[in-house]
Amino acid sequence: GAVVSQHPSWVICKSGTSVKIECRSLDFQATTMFWYRQFPKQSLMLMATSNEGSKATYEQGVEKDKFLINHASLTLSTLTVTSAHPEDSSFYICSALRDGGFISSTDTQYFGPGTRLTVL
Amino acid sequence: GQQVMQIPQYQHVQEGEDFTTYCNSSTTLSNIQWYKQRPGGHPVFLIQLVKSGEVKKQKRLTFQFGEAKKNSSLHITATQTTDVGTYFCAGPRRGSNYKLTFGKGTLLTVNP
Numbered sequence: 758g759a760v761v762s763q764h765p766s767w768v769i770c771k772s773g774t775s776v777k778i779e780c781r782s783l784d785f786q787a788t789t790m791f792w793y794r795q796f797p798k799q800s801l802m803l804m805a806t807s808n809e810g811s812k813a814t815y816e817q818g819v820e821k822d823k824f825l826i827n828h829a830s831l832t833l834s835t836l837t838v839t840s841a842h843p844e845d846s847s848f849y850i851c852s853a854l855r856d857g858g859f860i861s862s863t864d865t866q867y868f869g870p871g872t873r874l875t876v877l
Numbered sequence: 878g879q880q881v882m883q884i885p886q887y888q889h890v891q892e893g894e895d896f897t898t899y900c901n902s903s904t905t906l907s908n909i910q911w912y913k914q915r916p917g918g919h920p921v922f923l924i925q926l927v928k929s930g931e932v933k934k935q936k937r938l939t940f941q942f943g944e945a946k947k948n949s950s951l952h953i954t955a956t957q958t959t960d961v962g963t964y965f966c967a968g969p970r971r972g973s974n975y976k977l978t979f980g981k982g983t984l985l986t987v988n989p
Binding site: 867 | 981
């Protein structure tokens with residue numbers, strides 16, 4: 758199967774601190790990964806597309822300086838929430854597209870288990 | 878921009894009853910995907926429909942893609958308590974090969 762892991766699964770931090778979340782594709786390579794945010798009882802909202810070897814592309818309204826993304830290798834992308842505030846508390850989920858040729862809209866995204874961030 | 882709408886937002890059924898959630902896109906989709914998210918969990922891919930009018934079945938789940946490729950439905954026959962969760966549809970955004978727009982989801986609860 759295609760397994761994606763996230764670490765940590767949950768984190769509590771103080772306001773003003775930074776938090777790093779890792780997303781790993783365990784058994785496949787992923788040039789492209791995605792970061793989503795999900796507030797309670799709401800849908801997934803795409804925050805940014807993480808590309809190995811190049812800068813991430815951010816969705817409209819997402820501050821790139823606040824949500825730093827680094828796609829260090831073909832199996833790892835990290836999201837750092839800088840200077841976190843209580844309104845950043847959310848469920849952060851990554852997904853990965855399996856490499857293997859042309860990326861088309863029929864490719865399946867494999868989701869990680871998510872990271873629940875609580876900012877006090 | 879593209880919108881993907883889902884109804885109903887919530888559905889509570891007795892175990893054994895059927896359940897249907899409907900998904901409607903403001904634009905024609907190249908494909909539509911369905912995900913299930915258990916309470917406290919993450920989205921799990923269920924299926925992808927690509928062809929106009931396509932119908933796919935997974936045991937008690939039946940997925941349909943409309944002829945115009947703008948709407949889709951998920952029907953569960955004889956629900957079980959294990960079916961509890963939120964069901965999301967998602968379609969690729971126009972102009973992007975792989976960025977998905979998710980519907981708001983339908984939360985299904987099942988009374989045993």
